[in-house]
Amino acid sequence: MQLSFDSDVDEFRAEFSAFLDDHLPSAAETLERPRSVSHMPQWARDWQRLLFDNGWLLPAQPPEFGGRNASVLQQYVHLEELCTRRIYHSFNPQGVNIVAASLITFGSDEQKHEWAVPVLRGERTASLGMSEPSAGSDLASLRTKAVRDGDDFVVNGQKVWTSGAHDADWLLTFVRTDPDAPKHKGISALIIPTDLPGVVCRPFADLCGEENTDFNEVFFSDVRVPAANLVGPLNGGWKVINGSLGHERTMMWLGFADRIANSIADFRPSNALERDEFASTIMDYQALRLLGSVGLAQASRGEVDVAAVSIPKLLGAEAEMRAAANALTGAGPDGLIHPSTSGPYAHMNLDHYFASWFERYARSFSGTIAGGTSEIQRNIIAQQVLGLPRG
């Protein structure tokens, strides 16, 4: 099936594509590599600023926030152009796509300009402090507490898995402000600068290697945070969480489709069994794009559909993992050599997408966890899409 767009969307794509042709920095300019999702070398900051100034950073936003009031379909082709060229619009993806986007939705005018705009312009970076040791899927159980004291909140507690926190200037942090309210109703959102006394970020390695220190434990000990840093209403943080996760999940399937497409391009099967599995990957990829396109068409008509988010998220995450497993099996012992490369160097992408097949396989697990685990997606689909009773 051939999907096509209206002429305004095609024109939008052509304009963005020409912009990329004219302005992409060269590989030589990008030698310093980002070490975490909140670490941006100067070239990455300049690149993001260029996109912001030209309305190509978050196209759905108005020009003051780095966009051009783009439609849903225009946003889609923007992402598609970035994906097919293996480039990133921002090397601080949580900061731009989740933290700044949440501030634009829920923050006051002052907060938008003080906190969101510097992140969008690449002058500051931000990370997302949601998960805790006992609050991941069940985020509403979070225990980091903030107690009002004069003009400040005093924050105590711990976050974990906070990607890039050690390199971030500030964290969008979810805290418990009313311990007596039902658990969804006593949560608030605070912007916490990482240089405040009492904030300790402890990066730790992931399973791909000791040098990969993106995850953090973040400890808060009597941290005094100005009350002006409260985002949204006091005890109204659950709405901000849902908004933040909504930003995270929007068109998430396209990221999976992109990485599966990369696997298809980078791996060549060499026997009948591998070819059989390779064909399954190509079918998964086509199914994902078609399902995603159905959701996209619904979103462009202004319809909100839970299935359109959870089904492609689940399919995409698991298909990416199967594709990487097939390629790793096909590569045999060579797939374990580290460091090594399994795809073309893409200087405007994160380096782990051209790493060894083992690393690409190991990283594919993250899609089944971040943004809601596969089990949670299955629960949502069972209850909210199929209408099955709770077990």
Ligand SMILES: Cc1cc2nc3c(=O)[nH]c(=O)nc-3n(C[C@H](O)[C@H](O)[C@H](O)COP(=O)(O)OP(=O)(O)OC[C@H]3O[C@@H](n4cnc5c(N)ncnc54)[C@H](O)[C@@H]3O)c2cc1C
């Ligand atoms: C690459 C990556 C980046 C991340 N970055 C960030 C970040 O920047 N900031 C941040 O705050 N967090 C981040 N996270 C954390 C992520 O949000 C959590 O890992 C996720 O919400 C799951 O929580 P958990 O790890 O505590 O697992 P748990 O919730 O403890 O789940 C453990 C297992 O139990 C299953 N399970 C739990 N509840 C149910 C249920 N009701 N029914 C069936 N099965 C269930 C889960 O599916 C899972 O298999 C990141 C995670 C990854 C992988």
